[in-house]
Amino acid sequence: MPSPDRSIDRLLDRRIIVVTGKGGVGKTSVSLAIGALAASRGMNTLVCETNGADQICGSWGMHSGGYAITPLAPHLSTMSIRAETAIEEYLMRVLRFRKLYEMVFKNRVMGPFLDAVPGLHDLIQLGKVFDLERERSSVLSGRTRTWDLVVVDAPATGHGISMLTAPRGMMRLTRSGPFHDNARDVAGLIEDPARTAIVLVSLAEELPVFETVELYGRLGKFQEQVAAVVLNAVRTHGLPANYPDLRPELLARANPAGVEAIALADAALRRSAMQDRARQSLARLGAPVVDLPEIAGVELGPPAFDQLAAVLGQSP
């Protein structure tokens, strides 16, 4: 049963969860684990990839639907947000006529021009998230919201930050007009701690931890929205506490494969110490640190994500 003092429950109370971190730390897996957890609690959840990234369906063993919403499991769906498609969708709504859209934006003049509008791609992708948050479907009793939770698998570090700050940037750039007003609305959602949470993902290694701390520093006023730091791919070694005492005897009595196994055990202990240091460093940021185990030696797929979701659900 959800309880208000568990950070994971407070996290799932939000409407939007933005997941970011250094490249290669497993942002997509963590996004899916959060999505699978929310879905397991009956929340209608959409996990969005950004910048045209399109890995989720594949890792679920399914054919990708791209920009179209693809159901993965009960209550869990995904889509890949592409700036180009989101811009087209937005402009079609504003301009109303496809002919006009094509005349204005499909010609070789406007294409490069749109690319040059600073922050437009980032803003328009968040604008899509804004639309998804507001989406309502009429079901029997009336209008219920389509998505209880939208998880945004945001771009890595630097690009992740420029996405969060894009609405403000656009407001400064335009100063007035429909773009300005839309950017203001999007900023209102993204900067609202009650509705939008940020989750940082890190690996338990020195350099990624260092970069996560740096990233946190660069988040500025978004820092207060960091609801959790996920320490991903944490390994357990299973060695008894007195292993260091037993080690000389083990080594003396080992066959050649045994000697190699002891070297692996030593490495596992060093890794464990490194994980502890990582957890301590990240805890100093002030947000709760949540461990996710490494799923070693298997391909990622629905069972792996369910397993991760279960761990996440048990976290304090």
Next chain:
Amino acid sequence: MTPVLICCGAGGVGKTTSAAGLAIAQAQAGSRVVLLTIDPARRLADALGVRVGSEPCAVTLPAGLEAKGTLHALMLDPKETFDRVVGRWAPTPEARDRIYRNHVYQHVSANLAGAQEYMAMERLYELFRDGRWDCIVLDTPPTRHALDFLAAPDRMANLMDEGVMRWLVLPASRGGWRMIERGSEVLAGVLERMVGNSTIADIAEFFGAFQALWDGFRERSIEVSALLGAPSTRFYLVTTAAPAARAEARLFVEQLRSHQQPLAGFLVNRCLVPAGSPGAPEFAPRADLPEWDAAVGAVGQLYEQHLAKVALQEANIAELAAGTTAPVWRIPDLGEAVHDLDGITALSHYLRAAVA
């Protein structure tokens, strides 16, 4: 032509470290090498002694390496490079300052997605024309698609397209956002409704102020494209043996093919070393010691897990390279040590064959 070694790959695969390793291997073999890094982790930058916006600075290689060449390194600062390019090619100081002051320029030079990629190309061009280097090693910006940056010169050339420029610049030079043709008036009207009047004015001024620089941009982008396509330029895909790397590698090879470039090789980082001894680990019993069986069990399990990981790694590497003749170089997982100069030097030993 000066050889250019380009390290591509997704974020977080150890691209900068591998590029540094390649550069050290080249310097060891006797070249005067310059390494251009993009947004390296601060620790790594410290290890190499590079600072943002710096000119190439000499890296003191470990004496034990007995390097016959030299290594310099620098770190790309897109904003600074953009400013320098403008400063260098603007026809007059007034034109230069007009660009520096422009609202849109300030945004574009600091924030534009793609500015980093494009400025990496400008910096590469500067290093290439410099004449001081026998070999340039380029670490590429972290992009989802490893070769996105290759399109940067083309994108810039598109933006510089004469038709586009005439359309955008002429009205500005007539002192307002007014179109010559009626069709254009409609477009301008729509655009104005979208982003507001003042933005249009800023953007028009930006393009207007840049007018004098267009030819230079276009010429350089053509030269950079030629450099990237030269036989002396070699592309490496830096990757790990993770399953996600397979799709990326396939895409990379396809993209390279469309640029008529072969793949020089895969640099597979953080490889596990297979166990060398036959059979399972065995330990002569010492049942009298507390937790003996638990320790033996845990050690054995770690060994089993290692074998499973190595098997998956090898299957992934085999799939990675399937369909190409490009060689695969495995770089063993050197742990934390790899973030200082000695660590990168240790890593470079595994890359000597890759630069030979």
